[in-house]
Amino acid sequence: MSDPVLEMRDFRLVFDTYRGTVQALEGVDLTIYPGECVGIVGETGCGKSATARAMLGFVDKPGRVTGGSIKINGRDILKLRSREMRRLRGREIAFIFQEAKKALNPTVTVGTQLLEAVQAHQRVPRKEALERVHEALRQVGLADPDRLMDSYAFELSGGMAQRVMIAIAIVGNANVLVADEPTSALDVSIQAQVLAVLRQAREVTGSALFLITHDLGVAAENCDRIAVMYAGRVVENGTVEDVFSAPSHPYTARLLAALPSAERETLEAIPGTVPDLVDPPPGCRFANRCEKATQLCVEQRPPMSAIAGRRQQVACHHPLVSTKPARQETMSDG
Amino acid sequence: MVNDIKPASATPAIALERLKVHFPLRGSGLFGRHRKSVVKAVDGVDLTVGSNEMFGLAGESGCGKSTIARVLIGLTAPSEGRVLFQGKPLGSIADSELRTRIQMVFQDPYGSLNPRRTVADIVSDPLVVHTRLNRTQRLEKVDELLEQVGLSAHHAHRFPHEFSGGQRQRIAIARALIIDPGFLVLDEPTSALDVSVQAVILNLIRRFKQERHLGCLFITHDLNLMRFMTTRLAVMYLGRIVETGKTEDIFRSPLHPYTRALIASTPQPKPGGRAKTPPIQGELPSPVNPPSGCPFHTRCPDKIGRVCEIEVPRATMVDGRLVACHLHGTPQSESQADAA
Structure with a gap:
């Protein structure tokens, strides 16, 4: 390239x-x-x-x-x-x-x-x-x-x-x-x-x-590619196909689930609000609204990591799609 | 232009009969002495909305959808035609009564709430005007409504600037619903x-519609939203309705070329849907000087010929809905409908 x-x-x-x-x-x-x-x-x-x-x-x-x-x-x-x-x-x-x-x-x-x-x-x-x-x-x-x-x-x-x-x-x-x-x-x-x-x-x-x-x-x-931003950070980036068909950051998944479409019965809103960026939390900025968040998310900023087999990267401690080929995630695609 | 299909329920909550709203423009020259012209914001609309129905009004800016909303709540007077509310002409209902039965939620929650008044004042206003409840009773009602829209009682004494856009829209919904109107214009x-945030508000609107059996006129330019929210809809273009029918049918096989183009122009947040060539060329003609014949003929990709320029297409019942298009004016146009 x-x-x-x-x-x-x-x-x-x-x-x-x-x-x-x-x-x-x-x-x-x-x-x-x-x-x-x-x-x-x-x-x-x-x-x-x-x-x-x-x-x-x-x-x-x-x-x-x-x-x-x-x-x-x-x-x-x-x-x-x-x-x-x-x-x-x-x-x-x-x-x-x-x-x-x-x-x-x-x-x-x-x-x-x-x-x-x-x-x-x-x-x-x-x-x-x-x-x-x-x-x-x-x-x-x-x-x-x-x-x-x-x-x-x-x-x-x-x-x-x-x-x-x-x-x-x-x-x-x-x-x-x-x-x-x-x-x-x-x-x-x-x-x-x-x-x-x-x-x-x-x-x-x-x-x-x-x-x-x-x-x-x-x-x-x-x-061709998109980067999803949340509260001043890029949380996920990848090809349009990958991000839309298999969002790996919980925020991306929630955002897509909030979109009105004919196939959906109810819309899933994202609870909570964006943190105050004057005094942002030390960890993941989405942690306070994320159902998968753990203590780790609150304390440590997740690094951008590549997703196996894709041109997709995600900044999440608990991504919805496996970031390493070795680790088996039971989660299905968001 | 389109004679509407009647909804299932007996007396419709709202019926518009050949509604026209024309706004005079000041003519040219000093003090507008020469040639007065009119903007035909709404130009002959027939429409019925059932009493427990979510009816959609779709179209691009300037098509007249907001003017219809304003006519319904009595903010703009019709120039011609009739507006019936539960069978009674709008003119025969006193303004004060009308407003206890129809309420509206406006587009911009930053402009529709008075910044100098508290939420309690804003939300309880309809009670002050239309009921004899005392202050304590009113505040009780306010707390109850705030609770229902997902805010809490302690928000009542704050001012609008302390709230986000979504929260403000909840306040606007609380204000609209506090006097139990039977009909809501959104x-x-x-x-x-x-x-x-939109997801929260849409869910809220749908819940209230179910719980309170509200009739709703839902106005939006966003067809994805339309498809999700409404059961029937009308598509407007330059002050006229071009197609009315069940939402499902219209999205499955749009009959009017404008409806089809509008659906095709709406970007889909799905993988694999690369943008195509734009379905409509050209821009919206001026409503001061609309095209003769079919208002869409200047941009129509399926224009048949002279007939479109000369004759205003009549609404025809095709495949369970009403379409105002020369393509569907004659019985042989069935095949065209299927092709769409």
């Missing part, structure tokens, strides 16, 4: 608040290879957006990085100066925001913003820049690029604005895209269109994509 | 919540 385009290792992020220091991300490991789509899923407050933003160096006060590394194409971005980081953004890694209409600049035309995305990084004649912009707009399925370039963000529908956003992200040929809930503000029929556009654009550019979503359906249908 | 009650 080729080298990863982005590798996050033991990443730690805290937020200084008046209540104390919130341990928002504690040792997050994520890797993405060229052309891959990796989903980051989890519920509100689990740290998926903070993770996504950190990949582009978007860590603002009161946020503070306390450890780990984020390597993009082999270079640790946490060691870069802000000027160097700016050169990386758009060229090697690009971000797609959730609410495109708010993320676009309301005071200048869409065209200006698209051209800026090209010319910020390369000295190209205006004519060539225009050609590239037109190409990008075609790729995201926007007909009549000339008229579109003269419009302002408020004139666009939600779906069109998100396509423009994607065009801005791909026009610099970045090899990693990070999309933070790119379709959660859109209707399902438009969501399907935008996700298709994102797929088609990636087929052309070959860029890898981190897709941050709370919608497990979107993750299942669009990603 | 407008996207869980769309602001995480799935694990």
Whole structure:
């Protein structure tokens, strides 16, 4: 396998608040290879957006990085100066925001913003820049690029604005895209269109994509691998097939059991709440809500361990699927 | 557009007859002097909901589903058509009586609870307005309701900001149920919540529906949710109902191209279901200037031809449900239904 385009290792992020220091991300490991789509899923407050933003160096006060590394194409971005980081953004890694209409600049035309995305990084004649912009707009399925370039963000529908956003992200040929809930503000029929556009654009550019979503359906249908986050940690990662058909972390299993579906009579809610991250428990952060939790879970943080015969890893002392070929677990797949 | 199939029970809790809700828009020009236009939010809807039924209203934003909810609880006046509540026209029922019989749970639990009042005040309000219970009796009732929605009596003296989204929605449900309404309108009650919390609220709603024999109108854009919660449903598009029938039937073989597309667009959290090409192209037309004929013809993958542009399709009974589509207007369309 080729080298990863982005590798996050033991990443730690805290937020200084008046209540104390919130341990928002504690040792997050994520890797993405060229052309891959990796989903980051989890519920509100689990740290998926903070993770996504950190990949582009978007860590603002009161946020503070306390450890780990984020390597993009082999270079640790946490060691870069802000000027160097700016050169990386758009060229090697690009971000797609959730609410495109708010993320676009309301005071200048869409065209200006698209051209800026090209010319910020390369000295190209205006004519060539225009050609590239037109190409990008075609790729995201926007007909009549000339008229579109003269419009302002408020004139666009939600779906069109998100396509423009994607065009801005791909026009610099970045090899990693990070999309933070790119379709959660859109209707399902438009969501399907935008996700298709994102797929088609990636087929052309070959860029890898981190897709941050709370919608497990979107993750299942669009990603190759997914990472499940809970309370600032990745609890499980693996291929979509493995994680959905045989979740190994109790949280993942409970999350899937909480989804409404026709086959289910009642839904299983997850009892309890997420621990306070100002003073997080020393052990597994899911321990207080987990029916399999033991004293060990309360005291010791479970390490990420590989699952035999699969490209799946889990951070759990009592995983639902055996982590070592020797140990026989009687548990069936969650 | 669709004449609804009658539910099993005798007098339906709710019946809408050719309901239209049009909102006038200010015209163009200074002070809107020129050309006034209207938004046809609801444009001829027929619908019945049984008195012990969980009826779903599905559709994308702007289709008019929330407007129907607002009409039912008397927040918006219909422009045309009739709304019957247990056989009586809505206009003949006093507002105060209506609100003891229909209550609503709103979408956003952060916006629907007054931040300056305690939970006890919020939940007991309907009792203050509609009953003659004294304070002690009211508080007793509040404690009882809070208990039933999974909170406890000591929460009564706290303020909304002290609660999570799921807990707030429980408070909203307690408020809606405290005067024992026979009918509950639920407008996207869980769309602001995480799935694990959503599960709690959905279970709660289902339990109350069973225990209190409530009629419910459940509005959601999420078809997975719809399938889980409802027994019958109507799919709306641009102010009209395109298909009504048993939830099971509709999901098994959707007849209207829009229903089919909507189901196909809904992502399934299952392994092996890779995303396909999007079933509908284009965007929702403006409800100010809706397409002629069938409102869906501009995006329809199965458009037959001119007839779709000219003629508004009539609701036809096909395979136990009502469909408003030219594909199913004639008897020979049976084969098409099977193909779906």
